[in-house]
Amino acid sequence: MAPGRSQQQRSAPIRRQERGRRRIAEILDAAEEVIAEVGFEEATTNAIAARAGVSPGSLYQFFANKEQILDGLLPRYTESSRDFWNSRLNAEVARLPLAELLDRVVEAMAAFKVQRPAFWVLFHGSPASPRLTEVAEEVRAGIAARVRDVFAIREPQLPDERLELLATVSIAIVRGVFPLAMAADEYRRAQLLAEVKGALLGYLGPVVGYGAVADDRRS
Amino acid sequence: MAPGRSQQQRSAPIRRQERGRRRIAEILDAAEEVIAEVGFEEATTNAIAARAGVSPGSLYQFFANKEQILDGLLPRYTESSRDFWNSRLNAEVARLPLAELLDRVVEAMAAFKVQRPAFWVLFHGSPASPRLTEVAEEVRAGIAARVRDVFAIREPQLPDERLELLATVSIAIVRGVFPLAMAADEYRRAQLLAEVKGALLGYLGPVVGYGAVADDRRS
């Protein structure tokens, strides 16, 4: 028995059974929890296994190494991020008065932090590993693309490069203020969020307009 | 010989000789280099010792643990930060037209990053250890105080709380954009820095005024 089975024979792609797929999900759930609490680098594989209620050996039955756990988590982040921002940054919202648009988006982002803390850690965390940086960058690029679309609706004649820059900087501004806001008590958080909305209004207003945008379908 | 000398007998505060003080400085220099390269958490004590050209044992002759190396570095950061910002954020600069004021400060900050990379890592790095967070927070508070003073000169009748909030948010905005800018190529860096100046102008202009401020000493 136990023929040099190095966990990963190519040529037989491992036929996962139901049980296995369930375990994978459990391990990823556990990883998400632990990462939300201590960050990715500090999340030990043993801790993740323990949280999932499996042995370290079982964890490595499904993931070749720690990085692959991150890879397994990635789709969750990108998907939930995509869904979230698709529903918040659509054509309809884009046409609102800028102040209201910003209010909605900033508040939504604050709510998202509470809802998906692990995502938050990834998005705002330190770029400890190159892989992690890459992942975070991808997520950010996705959000930037949505924001850019919103700006494009408000001011269609702006060149793409300018739109992209506006989106990137807007997100960076929020990224700068948010950690402060979310760590503070409720009163100060409200203060800071109000400020960042004001700052974005001052930054974006002159470029993409303050008012609502008419939904003219004349093209 | 070697009587249970546990490196740190109270009652005899260790009389450092010249050689020792030199070593301490060398070790701190080395620590600064290594930290600038890999960050504080990833900087191993053995690597710092090796870089300083001393044995691990010697390092621990002067520092009881890794955290005390950080403590030894702290005054350098706070002092160089204080000197730097004192010379950049003075009453004279505060009275310049806002656009020029911002231009100077943002450019100075970019230059500072190149000049003191370890400081940069501390200031923008991850809040990995509680101690590190505390230190970074202290440095930031110092800068915020200077920025607040500048705003106070431009708009003396603003309440202190408002000034403080403006300063904090301004710094947070810069903190959000800077990592992006400094990691990018020269062209994009210039773009991003121009944007952040514009954003700050839009944010602060309505509150602290766009123009130069007269140096009226009538009070």
Add this chain to the structure above:
DNA sequence: AAAAAATACGAGCATTTACTCGTTTTCATC
């Protein structure tokens, strides 16, 4: 010069942590 204190060394300890291995148990397929 002698004693004491400070400095210096570097092999090695203790701990942590990603990961393995040999084995046993559960499941799917015949």
Add this chain to the structure above:
DNA sequence: GATGAAAACGAGTAAATGCTCGTATTTTTT
């Protein structure tokens, strides 16, 4: 029910890392 693959286990390994210890050398003090 027999057989083999997948799943599960958990003690154990190798490497990294903060730090110590016994000892040797240099400097200061007496």
